[in-house]
Structure formats: C-alpha cells, structure tokens
Amino acid sequence: MKALVVHAGAAALREVPSPEPVPGEALVRPLRMALGPGELPSAGGARSGTVIGREFVGVVERVEPAPGRTVGASLVGKRVVGSAHASCGVCDRCRSGLSAHCRSRVTLGDARPGCCAELLTIAAANLLEVPPSVSDDEAVLAPAVAAAVHIAGTVPGNTRPFISVLGDTAEGLLVALLLWRRKETVRMLTAGPVASAVCEKWGLRHRPLNEAGRRQDQDLVIETAGSAASLITALEFVRPRGRVLVTRACEEPACVTPARDITAAVLRQEVELCGVRGEDFPGAIHLLKSASVQLAPLITRRGTFVQGPDLLNALNPADHLRVVLAAPAR
Numbered sequence: 001m002k003a004l005v006v007h008a009g010a011a012a013l014r015e016v017p018s019p020e021p022v023p024g025e026a027l028v029r030p031l032r033m034a035l036g037p038g039e040l041p042s043a044g045g046a047r048s049g050t051v052i053g054r055e056f057v058g059v060v061e062r063v064e065p066a067p068g069r070t071v072g073a074s075l076v077g078k079r080v081v082g083s084a085h086a087s088c089g090v091c092d093r094c095r096s097g098l099s100a101h102c103r104s105r106v107t108l109g110d111a112r113p114g115c116c117a118e119l120l121t122i123a124a125a126n127l128l129e130v131p132p133s134v135s136d137d138e139a140v141l142a143p144a145v146a147a148a149v150h151i152a153g154t155v156p157g158n159t160r161p162f163i164s165v166l167g168d169t170a171e172g173l174l175v176a177l178l179l180w181r182r183k184e185t186v187r188m189l190t191a192g193p194v195a196s197a198v199c200e201k202w203g204l205r206h207r208p209l210n211e212a213g214r215r216q217d218q219d220l221v222i223e224t225a226g227s228a229a230s231l232i233t234a235l236e237f238v239r240p241r242g243r244v245l246v247t248r249a250c251e252e253p254a255c256v257t258p259a260r261d262i263t264a265a266v267l268r269q270e271v272e273l274c275g276v277r278g279e280d281f282p283g284a285i286h287l288l289k290s291a292s293v294q295l296a297p298l299i300t301r302r303g304t305f306v307q308g309p310d311l312l313n314a315l316n317p318a319d320h321l322r323v324v325l326a327a328p329a330r
C-alpha cells in the first residue's frame, strides 16, 4: 500500500507493507487525514522513516477478534474517528482508570505508523462511530475538538475567572470558543494573522500578543503552543496564586529550556502549574452532532493524498492550523 513517509525532513509517497491488525485491533481505511503544524515536514518533529499523521476519519474494514472481548465487532463497515494515543489496558495505571497515563502509551505517527496511508491499524477500543450528519471534514477535526472539550472541562464553571488563551493552535481557538459559549470572560492572545482571522470569523475576543499588557492579572492562562517561550509568556500574564494550564509538551528540536526562569516565576507568584492532555471523544462527537461550531476556518489548506508530498513539503507551519488530505479514490 502507499503511505506518506518522512525522510530527511521531507514527505514522500512510498510503498510500504500493508498493516495486519493484532487481536483487539481494527483495520481502518482513512477517508480524510489532518495534519497539525507540528506534523508538517518542515517542523522537523517526525523521525525519518515514520508514516506521518495522527488525525483521521475512516471506515473500519475488519476487526481482529480478541479472546474474551467483543469490543469493536459492531464497528465493521462504520465510519469512525479515534484517539491517536493507544494504552495497553493491562498495566497498573490502565487498571486503576488512568489509561491516559499508561506506562506503554504509544502514539500514531510516532511509536507506531501514522494514518497518512491507504490503511492503518489501531486499537478498536479507541474508535468511535461518527453520526451520518457529521461530514468527513468535521469528523477529521474530532481529535482537536476532543482535546478542547477536555481542557474546557477542567475550568470550573461558577468562579467567573479572567482567562487568556495563548498559542495560535486549533485546540487553543476551540477552547476559547467553548469557554466563550459558556459565557466565561475569555480572550485569545494571537501571535499571527491565521489565528486572528479565525477569531474574527467566530466573533471571539482577541488581541495581538505583542500589544497585550503583561500585568499579571489573569486568573487563568491556557498555554497551547508547546514552547518554553510561550510558557514564560503565560507566567507574565497570570496573577499571583493564579493558574496556568499547559496543554502541549515542548517539541522544539533545539529548545534550551530556561528552567531557571520558569521555576523562579512559578515560585515568586505562587502559580499553580497544571498539565492537561486528555481527550473527550464522546463530548466531541456530541458537539459535532449539534452542528453548533463552524469548523471550516480551522482547515487552512486541503489537497489529496497523492498531492501530499508536494503540498506538505512547501508549507510553513506558522501559516497553518490543520492541513486536510483526502484519501485516494477507490
């Protein structure tokens, strides 16, 4: 089968062996695949030889039965989305309800082949059926929506905090939108025109980051960029004894983390620094089904799977929120 593989910092269409599901796994044929800016070849995050892609909507071709488990059999032929993160289901953390913190957690497009291929295998337990009213373009954004629903769910609903969201990311924009719809006092601090344009379309309160006063007066700052510089910026906005949510690990290849600056600011202000990385897929499907969020502005470029290498290799990550590829026609 054909797959988009990264070699020496560039994507290429390569012939690779078709994957075989092991017991408990589903074989899925992607219909649409979405790539975030950090997954674009020029971002430098992908290891050479990796099939890229974490976000997909696809059709389940078959599920390999697992002894004693019936999960997934009913999904055959169904259109599905799913988490790129697979947990083992048997370690101490999985058994105690902390599967997001599984000791053997692996991610599509990283420790296992990604979804930019004619077929992928994934744990059937990770998959969720997509209702017919949700389009492929909406469904492929379900992982970003699932992350945003989870992050927004960690913000208490009755305290009326002042909230700033940092990072020009699809997840950050969606979190700001969900909190604004909850009538929270929230603003998006944008670094570039792409995120500002989405705020305009959605009617979200926003300011350019370099124009906002760093007065350390925000009750909550949600940092979604995943850079040390952005975390330090977040600490310049949060009030003493306020809270900073970190939603993405720093993936900068050449990051020299100024841990000294971060710990000094956290300590001086007695800031609560909290990591949030879960996903609420049922919540995301519920939101998509309600058709109350216009997701189209988050798709900044689209193309076909075959165009993938030419398209992806030419893109600057700073200009994009999600690049969506359509699967080859059968």
Ligand SMILES: [Zn+2]
Pocket: 087, 088, 089, 090, 091, 092, 093, 094, 099, 102, 103, 104, 105
């Ligand atoms: Zn586990």
